[in-house]
Amino acid sequence: MTTKYEAVVGLEIHVQLNAATKMFCDCPNRFGDEPNQNTCPICLWFPGASAQLSREVVEKAVGVAMTLNCTINQRSRFDQKVYYYPDLPKGFQLSQFHRPLAGNGWVEITGEDGALRRLRIRTLHLEEDVAKLVHETEGKTRVSLVDFNRAGCPLVEIVTEPDMRSPYEAMEFVNAIRTLVPGAGGAECSLERGTMRVDANISLRPAGSQELNVKVEVKNMNSVRGIGDAIAYEIKRQQELIQKGEAIILHTRLWDPKSGRTLPMREKFSGPCVPDPSVPEVVISDQWLAEIKNGLPEIPARKQLRFVEEYGLTETEAAGLTVSPESADYSEAVIRAGIPARLAAQWIAGRLLPAAARRGLTLAETKITPERLAGLLALVENGKINPNAGRQLLELLFEDGRTPAEIAREQGLDQAADSGELEKILARVLAENPRAVEDFRKGRSQSLGFLTGQAVRLSGGKADPRLIRQKLEEKLRSE
Numbered sequence: 214m215t216t217k218y219e220a221v222v223g224l225e226i227h228v229q230l231n232a233a234t235k236m237f238c239d240c241p242n243r244f245g246d247e248p249n250q251n252t253c254p255i256c257l258w259f260p261g262a263s264a265q266l267s268r269e270v271v272e273k274a275v276g277v278a279m280t281l282n283c284t285i286n287q288r289s290r291f292d293q294k295v296y297y298y299p300d301l302p303k304g305f306q307l308s309q310f311h312r313p314l315a316g317n318g319w320v321e322i323t324g325e326d327g328a329l330r331r332l333r334i335r336t337l338h339l340e341e342d343v344a345k346l347v348h349e350t351e352g353k354t355r356v357s358l359v360d361f362n363r364a365g366c367p368l369v370e371i372v373t374e375p376d377m378r379s380p381y382e383a384m385e386f387v388n389a390i391r392t393l394v395p396g397a398g399g400a401e402c403s404l405e406r407g408t409m410r411v412d413a414n415i416s417l418r419p420a421g422s423q424e425l426n427v428k429v430e431v432k433n434m435n436s437v438r439g440i441g442d443a444i445a446y447e448i449k450r451q452q453e454l455i456q457k458g459e460a461i462i463l464h465t466r467l468w469d470p471k472s473g474r475t476l477p478m479r480e481k482f483s484g485p486c487v488p489d490p491s492v493p494e495v496v497i498s499d500q501w502l503a504e505i506k507n508g509l510p511e512i513p514a515r516k517q518l519r520f521v522e523e524y525g526l527t528e529t530e531a532a533g534l535t536v537s538p539e540s541a542d543y544s545e546a547v548i549r550a551g552i553p554a555r556l557a558a559q560w561i562a563g564r565l566l567p568a569a570a571r572r573g574l575t576l577a578e579t580k581i582t583p584e585r586l587a588g589l590l591a592l593v594e595n596g597k598i599n600p601n602a603g604r605q606l607l608e609l610l611f612e613d614g615r616t617p618a619e620i621a622r623e624q625g626l627d628q629a630a631d632s633g634e635l636e637k638i639l640a641r642v643l644a645e646n647p648r649a650v651e652d653f654r655k656g657r658s659q660s661l662g663f664l665t666g667q668a669v670r671l672s673g674g675k676a677d678p679r680l681i682r683q684k685l686e687e688k689l690r691s692e
């Protein structure tokens with residue numbers, strides 16, 4: 214008997230904060246400028262320059278941490294993450310390891326089975342970005358240049374517990390972060406533009422076991438789909454190694470979207486993480502903490518409560534709709550369009566969000582506006598289409614920009630509810646009009662129009678003439 218394995222996935226996510234300045238100096242925190250324009254002795258890391266932690270950076274980071282349900286550590290410290298590389302001439306990166314800014318957070322996602330799942334965040338800490346290496350060719354010589362515009366820019370790093378069991382759950386976690394965090398106003402979180410970077414740690418273990426085996430880190434994914442694909446590839450690669458009896462070795466791999474594979478990468482030497490003596494301890498008073506909290510937009514928990522009170526939803530239903538500000542706004546628009554809240558909740562949390570996540574899309578990136586989903590749900594609500602047809606129609610809405618009613622009609626989905634009824638009508642029309650049937654067989658195709666008209670009249674005008682004509686023609690030609 215072969216052992217069944219399950220995947221154990223944890224994520225490390227770097228998010229660029231959108232503060233006006235860098236973390237320890239007044240240089241602009243801005244991208245796309247000429248190389249080495251936004252620099253000063255502090256972020257060029259000249260000896261003797263003294264770092265001043267930005268108040269705004271701390272506030273933005275605390276806002277992000279609160280949004281992700283983290284506990285804020287009112288006293289935190291910086292450490293020196295020691296490594297030596299051209300993108301870091303001073304030889305260490307200021308980060309928080311031993312005493313991070315926040316931790317014990319969580320994010321809720323809708324699992325593949327439609328049930329809510331809470332994924333834990335272990336720590337959330339501040340970290341300065343490093344410089345950027347630019348590789349070019351001058352004549353025939355390959356050169357590497359260093360651009361310090363990014364050096365010292367403010368990041369938060371979010372480290373999850375190894376709670377994810379599938380590529381889908383990791384993608385959903387990333388989707389939740391990139392809607393929740395921008396909702397709090399602290400960061401953009403674009404994988405495509407690099408304002409969010411996601412690394413995944415992946416290992417396998419026998420299903421049901423609690424052990425944590427040797428993990429492999431995968432980097433370089435720049436889309437949600439890329440994250441899902443890279444994790445799926447890595448799970449398969451490790452399964453094959455285990456089957457061959459080979460050991461998994463701790464190392465880092467790069468995702469190559471072109472070939473759809475992960476490849477081993479040459480690693481930077483990484484040294485110890487030692488307490489930094491130069492930047493003072495970060496102390497956040499009760500009052501400052503309260504100010505930051507009051508300055509945040511409506512937090513998901515408050516919104517969830519409002520959904521229960523205003524729309525009569527259960528807590529679970531409300532939680533499913535308020536997983537992100539985006540899905541909450543979307544749901545309110547669907548409900549305001551006249552759709553019963555419970556029906557909207559079932560379809561948005563249970564079907565639309567998972568379907569969008571499978572495609573690696575946010576709601577805004579799909580073609581399905583709240584108006585279009587409301588159109589679909591109105592068809593279901595009024596019995597024009599049955600729920601099964603509604604599910605098919607939802608999938609079609611991702612590809613087709615026409616109204617749900619138009620697509621349902623064209624695909625014959627609106628007939629699915631009473632196709633038995635339609636068959637009876639067609640049989641009756643053919644039996645009652647033998648002359649028209651005879652005429653059609655003799656090649657007088659205009660009699661098809663007559664028969665169609667009869668059938669539409671018998672249906673009380675509800676049946677779709679195009680569909681009836683098509684079905685009648687099929688019947689006449691097959692006899």
Ligand SMILES: [Zn+2]
Binds near residue numbers: 238252254256257365
């Ligand atoms: Zn600077």
